[in-house]
Amino acid sequence: MKKLLLWIAGAILLAIAAPTVANLIFAGGEDYNTDFPPPAASATAGELFPETIAGAPRRIERLSVDNNSAGYIARYGARTSITIVHSTDQAVIDAQAAQVVERTKMFDSRRSGKFNGAWEIKAYGQPGRIYAWQRQGWFYSVEAATDSMFLEMVEKLSFIAVR
Known part of the structure:
Protein backbone atom coordinates (compact mmCIF):
# COMPACT_ATOMS: atom_id res chain seq x y z
CA MET A 1 0.00 0.00 0.00
CA LYS A 2 2.86 2.40 0.90
CA LYS A 3 4.57 1.71 -2.42
CA LEU A 4 1.35 2.42 -4.29
CA LEU A 5 0.88 5.75 -2.48
CA LEU A 6 4.51 6.70 -3.15
CA TRP A 7 4.08 5.78 -6.81
CA ILE A 8 0.90 7.91 -7.07
CA ALA A 9 2.60 10.85 -5.31
CA GLY A 10 5.55 10.56 -7.71
CA ALA A 11 3.24 10.47 -10.72
CA ILE A 12 1.41 13.58 -9.51
CA LEU A 13 4.70 15.42 -8.91
CA LEU A 14 5.91 14.45 -12.38
CA ALA A 15 2.64 15.65 -13.94
CA ILE A 16 3.03 19.01 -12.22
CA ALA A 17 6.71 19.42 -13.09
CA ALA A 18 6.63 18.08 -16.66
CA PRO A 19 5.28 21.24 -18.37
CA THR A 20 7.96 23.39 -16.72
CA VAL A 21 10.72 20.94 -17.64
CA ALA A 22 9.38 20.65 -21.20
CA ASN A 23 9.36 24.45 -21.52
CA LEU A 24 12.99 24.62 -20.39
CA ILE A 25 13.99 21.90 -22.84
CA PHE A 26 12.01 23.05 -25.86
CA ALA A 27 12.04 26.83 -25.43
CA GLY A 28 15.72 27.33 -24.85
CA GLY A 29 15.10 28.04 -21.18
CA GLU A 30 13.10 31.20 -21.74
CA ASP A 31 9.42 31.91 -21.48
CA TYR A 32 7.91 34.84 -23.35
CA ASN A 33 5.10 37.21 -22.50
CA THR A 34 3.04 37.93 -25.61
CA ASP A 35 0.04 39.42 -23.82
CA PHE A 36 0.31 42.85 -25.44
CA PRO A 37 -2.20 44.83 -27.47
CA PRO A 38 -1.97 44.44 -31.25
CA ALA A 54 22.92 43.58 -34.87
CA GLY A 55 23.75 46.55 -37.10
CA ALA A 56 21.90 45.10 -40.12
CA PRO A 57 19.26 47.46 -41.59
CA ARG A 58 15.72 46.18 -42.13
CA ARG A 59 14.33 45.38 -45.56
CA ILE A 60 10.53 45.30 -45.40
CA GLU A 61 8.54 43.25 -47.91
CA ARG A 62 4.78 42.94 -48.24
CA LEU A 63 3.59 39.32 -48.07
CA SER A 64 1.15 37.81 -50.54
CA VAL A 65 -1.98 37.11 -48.50
CA ASP A 66 -5.65 37.41 -49.41
CA ASN A 67 -7.39 40.76 -49.99
CA ASN A 68 -8.81 40.86 -46.45
CA SER A 69 -5.42 40.36 -44.79
CA ALA A 70 -2.14 42.24 -44.48
CA GLY A 71 1.30 40.84 -43.88
CA TYR A 72 4.88 42.08 -43.81
CA ILE A 73 8.29 40.58 -43.25
CA ALA A 74 11.33 42.57 -42.17
CA ARG A 75 14.62 40.88 -43.04
CA TYR A 76 17.89 41.65 -41.25
CA GLY A 77 20.52 39.74 -43.18
CA ALA A 78 20.60 35.97 -43.59
CA ARG A 79 18.14 33.86 -41.55
CA THR A 80 17.01 36.78 -39.37
CA SER A 81 13.49 38.16 -39.80
CA ILE A 82 10.28 39.30 -38.17
CA THR A 83 6.93 38.48 -39.76
CA ILE A 84 3.61 40.08 -38.82
CA VAL A 85 0.31 39.05 -40.41
CA HIS A 86 -3.16 40.37 -39.61
CA SER A 87 -6.18 38.44 -40.83
CA THR A 88 -9.76 37.71 -39.87
CA ASP A 89 -9.42 34.40 -41.76
CA GLN A 90 -7.95 31.65 -39.57
CA ALA A 91 -6.90 29.76 -42.72
CA VAL A 92 -4.49 32.60 -43.59
CA ILE A 93 -2.93 32.42 -40.11
CA ASP A 94 -2.80 28.61 -40.29
CA ALA A 95 -0.93 28.86 -43.61
CA GLN A 96 1.63 31.25 -42.10
CA ALA A 97 2.06 28.95 -39.10
CA ALA A 98 2.56 25.94 -41.40
CA GLN A 99 5.41 27.76 -43.16
CA VAL A 100 7.11 28.46 -39.83
CA VAL A 101 6.59 24.87 -38.64
CA GLU A 102 8.26 23.65 -41.84
CA ARG A 103 11.31 25.87 -41.15
CA THR A 104 11.62 24.46 -37.60
CA LYS A 105 12.34 20.98 -38.96
CA MET A 106 16.04 21.84 -39.31
CA PHE A 107 16.37 22.74 -35.60
CA ASP A 108 17.74 20.55 -32.82
CA SER A 109 14.74 21.16 -30.52
CA ARG A 110 11.28 22.26 -31.53
CA ARG A 111 7.62 22.17 -30.64
CA SER A 112 4.52 23.61 -32.19
CA GLY A 113 0.79 23.42 -31.93
CA LYS A 114 -2.42 25.20 -31.24
CA PHE A 115 -3.00 25.84 -27.56
CA ASN A 116 -6.44 27.20 -26.62
CA GLY A 117 -7.05 27.77 -30.34
CA ALA A 118 -3.92 29.91 -30.89
CA TRP A 119 -0.61 28.93 -32.48
CA GLU A 120 2.64 28.77 -30.55
CA ILE A 121 5.83 27.60 -32.25
CA LYS A 122 9.27 27.33 -30.65
CA ALA A 123 12.58 26.08 -32.01
CA TYR A 124 16.17 26.56 -30.93
CA GLY A 125 19.66 25.15 -31.32
CA GLN A 126 21.40 24.95 -34.64
CA PRO A 127 20.78 27.04 -36.77
CA GLY A 128 19.45 29.74 -34.37
CA ARG A 129 16.07 30.35 -32.79
CA ILE A 130 12.41 30.80 -33.78
CA TYR A 131 9.45 31.87 -31.71
CA ALA A 132 6.04 32.42 -33.30
CA TRP A 133 2.61 32.99 -31.78
CA GLN A 134 -0.93 33.98 -32.54
CA ARG A 135 -2.86 36.61 -30.65
CA GLN A 136 -6.42 37.08 -31.84
CA GLY A 137 -6.25 37.84 -35.57
CA TRP A 138 -2.51 38.50 -35.52
CA PHE A 139 0.37 36.13 -36.23
CA TYR A 140 3.95 37.02 -35.29
CA SER A 141 7.18 35.18 -36.04
CA VAL A 142 10.64 36.12 -34.77
CA GLU A 143 13.50 34.18 -36.38
CA ALA A 144 17.20 34.75 -35.78
CA ALA A 145 20.48 33.18 -36.82
CA THR A 146 21.94 33.59 -33.31
CA ASP A 147 20.64 33.78 -29.75
CA SER A 148 22.02 37.31 -29.29
CA MET A 149 20.19 38.56 -32.39
CA PHE A 150 17.01 36.87 -31.21
CA LEU A 151 17.21 38.52 -27.79
CA GLU A 152 17.87 41.91 -29.41
CA MET A 153 14.76 41.45 -31.55
CA VAL A 154 12.66 40.56 -28.50
CA GLU A 155 13.99 43.65 -26.68
CA LYS A 156 13.11 45.96 -29.56
CA LEU A 157 9.61 44.62 -30.35
CA SER A 158 6.61 45.90 -28.44
CA PHE A 159 4.62 42.65 -28.87
CA ILE A 160 6.87 40.29 -26.89
CA ALA A 161 9.07 40.31 -23.78
CA VAL A 162 11.09 37.79 -21.80
CA ARG A 163 9.18 36.88 -18.61
Whole structure:
Protein backbone atom coordinates (compact mmCIF):
# COMPACT_ATOMS: atom_id res chain seq x y z
CA MET A 1 0.00 0.00 0.00
CA LYS A 2 2.86 2.40 0.90
CA LYS A 3 4.57 1.71 -2.42
CA LEU A 4 1.35 2.42 -4.29
CA LEU A 5 0.88 5.75 -2.48
CA LEU A 6 4.51 6.70 -3.15
CA TRP A 7 4.08 5.78 -6.81
CA ILE A 8 0.90 7.91 -7.07
CA ALA A 9 2.60 10.85 -5.31
CA GLY A 10 5.55 10.56 -7.71
CA ALA A 11 3.24 10.47 -10.72
CA ILE A 12 1.41 13.58 -9.51
CA LEU A 13 4.70 15.42 -8.91
CA LEU A 14 5.91 14.45 -12.38
CA ALA A 15 2.64 15.65 -13.94
CA ILE A 16 3.03 19.01 -12.22
CA ALA A 17 6.71 19.42 -13.09
CA ALA A 18 6.63 18.08 -16.66
CA PRO A 19 5.28 21.24 -18.37
CA THR A 20 7.96 23.39 -16.72
CA VAL A 21 10.72 20.94 -17.64
CA ALA A 22 9.38 20.65 -21.20
CA ASN A 23 9.36 24.45 -21.52
CA LEU A 24 12.99 24.62 -20.39
CA ILE A 25 13.99 21.90 -22.84
CA PHE A 26 12.01 23.05 -25.86
CA ALA A 27 12.04 26.83 -25.43
CA GLY A 28 15.72 27.33 -24.85
CA GLY A 29 15.10 28.04 -21.18
CA GLU A 30 13.10 31.20 -21.74
CA ASP A 31 9.42 31.91 -21.48
CA TYR A 32 7.91 34.84 -23.35
CA ASN A 33 5.10 37.21 -22.50
CA THR A 34 3.04 37.93 -25.61
CA ASP A 35 0.04 39.42 -23.82
CA PHE A 36 0.31 42.85 -25.44
CA PRO A 37 -2.20 44.83 -27.47
CA PRO A 38 -1.97 44.44 -31.25
CA PRO A 39 -0.55 47.22 -33.41
CA ALA A 40 -2.71 50.28 -33.96
CA ALA A 41 -4.77 50.19 -37.14
CA SER A 42 -2.95 53.33 -38.27
CA ALA A 43 0.54 51.82 -37.77
CA THR A 44 2.72 51.71 -40.86
CA ALA A 45 5.00 48.80 -41.70
CA GLY A 46 7.98 50.97 -40.81
CA GLU A 47 6.59 51.52 -37.31
CA LEU A 48 6.12 47.81 -36.66
CA PHE A 49 9.73 46.68 -37.05
CA PRO A 50 13.07 47.73 -35.50
CA GLU A 51 15.28 49.75 -37.85
CA THR A 52 18.33 47.55 -37.24
CA ILE A 53 19.24 44.21 -35.65
CA ALA A 54 22.92 43.58 -34.87
CA GLY A 55 23.75 46.55 -37.10
CA ALA A 56 21.90 45.10 -40.12
CA PRO A 57 19.26 47.46 -41.59
CA ARG A 58 15.72 46.18 -42.13
CA ARG A 59 14.33 45.38 -45.56
CA ILE A 60 10.53 45.30 -45.40
CA GLU A 61 8.54 43.25 -47.91
CA ARG A 62 4.78 42.94 -48.24
CA LEU A 63 3.59 39.32 -48.07
CA SER A 64 1.15 37.81 -50.54
CA VAL A 65 -1.98 37.11 -48.50
CA ASP A 66 -5.65 37.41 -49.41
CA ASN A 67 -7.39 40.76 -49.99
CA ASN A 68 -8.81 40.86 -46.45
CA SER A 69 -5.42 40.36 -44.79
CA ALA A 70 -2.14 42.24 -44.48
CA GLY A 71 1.30 40.84 -43.88
CA TYR A 72 4.88 42.08 -43.81
CA ILE A 73 8.29 40.58 -43.25
CA ALA A 74 11.33 42.57 -42.17
CA ARG A 75 14.62 40.88 -43.04
CA TYR A 76 17.89 41.65 -41.25
CA GLY A 77 20.52 39.74 -43.18
CA ALA A 78 20.60 35.97 -43.59
CA ARG A 79 18.14 33.86 -41.55
CA THR A 80 17.01 36.78 -39.37
CA SER A 81 13.49 38.16 -39.80
CA ILE A 82 10.28 39.30 -38.17
CA THR A 83 6.93 38.48 -39.76
CA ILE A 84 3.61 40.08 -38.82
CA VAL A 85 0.31 39.05 -40.41
CA HIS A 86 -3.16 40.37 -39.61
CA SER A 87 -6.18 38.44 -40.83
CA THR A 88 -9.76 37.71 -39.87
CA ASP A 89 -9.42 34.40 -41.76
CA GLN A 90 -7.95 31.65 -39.57
CA ALA A 91 -6.90 29.76 -42.72
CA VAL A 92 -4.49 32.60 -43.59
CA ILE A 93 -2.93 32.42 -40.11
CA ASP A 94 -2.80 28.61 -40.29
CA ALA A 95 -0.93 28.86 -43.61
CA GLN A 96 1.63 31.25 -42.10
CA ALA A 97 2.06 28.95 -39.10
CA ALA A 98 2.56 25.94 -41.40
CA GLN A 99 5.41 27.76 -43.16
CA VAL A 100 7.11 28.46 -39.83
CA VAL A 101 6.59 24.87 -38.64
CA GLU A 102 8.26 23.65 -41.84
CA ARG A 103 11.31 25.87 -41.15
CA THR A 104 11.62 24.46 -37.60
CA LYS A 105 12.34 20.98 -38.96
CA MET A 106 16.04 21.84 -39.31
CA PHE A 107 16.37 22.74 -35.60
CA ASP A 108 17.74 20.55 -32.82
CA SER A 109 14.74 21.16 -30.52
CA ARG A 110 11.28 22.26 -31.53
CA ARG A 111 7.62 22.17 -30.64
CA SER A 112 4.52 23.61 -32.19
CA GLY A 113 0.79 23.42 -31.93
CA LYS A 114 -2.42 25.20 -31.24
CA PHE A 115 -3.00 25.84 -27.56
CA ASN A 116 -6.44 27.20 -26.62
CA GLY A 117 -7.05 27.77 -30.34
CA ALA A 118 -3.92 29.91 -30.89
CA TRP A 119 -0.61 28.93 -32.48
CA GLU A 120 2.64 28.77 -30.55
CA ILE A 121 5.83 27.60 -32.25
CA LYS A 122 9.27 27.33 -30.65
CA ALA A 123 12.58 26.08 -32.01
CA TYR A 124 16.17 26.56 -30.93
CA GLY A 125 19.66 25.15 -31.32
CA GLN A 126 21.40 24.95 -34.64
CA PRO A 127 20.78 27.04 -36.77
CA GLY A 128 19.45 29.74 -34.37
CA ARG A 129 16.07 30.35 -32.79
CA ILE A 130 12.41 30.80 -33.78
CA TYR A 131 9.45 31.87 -31.71
CA ALA A 132 6.04 32.42 -33.30
CA TRP A 133 2.61 32.99 -31.78
CA GLN A 134 -0.93 33.98 -32.54
CA ARG A 135 -2.86 36.61 -30.65
CA GLN A 136 -6.42 37.08 -31.84
CA GLY A 137 -6.25 37.84 -35.57
CA TRP A 138 -2.51 38.50 -35.52
CA PHE A 139 0.37 36.13 -36.23
CA TYR A 140 3.95 37.02 -35.29
CA SER A 141 7.18 35.18 -36.04
CA VAL A 142 10.64 36.12 -34.77
CA GLU A 143 13.50 34.18 -36.38
CA ALA A 144 17.20 34.75 -35.78
CA ALA A 145 20.48 33.18 -36.82
CA THR A 146 21.94 33.59 -33.31
CA ASP A 147 20.64 33.78 -29.75
CA SER A 148 22.02 37.31 -29.29
CA MET A 149 20.19 38.56 -32.39
CA PHE A 150 17.01 36.87 -31.21
CA LEU A 151 17.21 38.52 -27.79
CA GLU A 152 17.87 41.91 -29.41
CA MET A 153 14.76 41.45 -31.55
CA VAL A 154 12.66 40.56 -28.50
CA GLU A 155 13.99 43.65 -26.68
CA LYS A 156 13.11 45.96 -29.56
CA LEU A 157 9.61 44.62 -30.35
CA SER A 158 6.61 45.90 -28.44
CA PHE A 159 4.62 42.65 -28.87
CA ILE A 160 6.87 40.29 -26.89
CA ALA A 161 9.07 40.31 -23.78
CA VAL A 162 11.09 37.79 -21.80
CA ARG A 163 9.18 36.88 -18.61
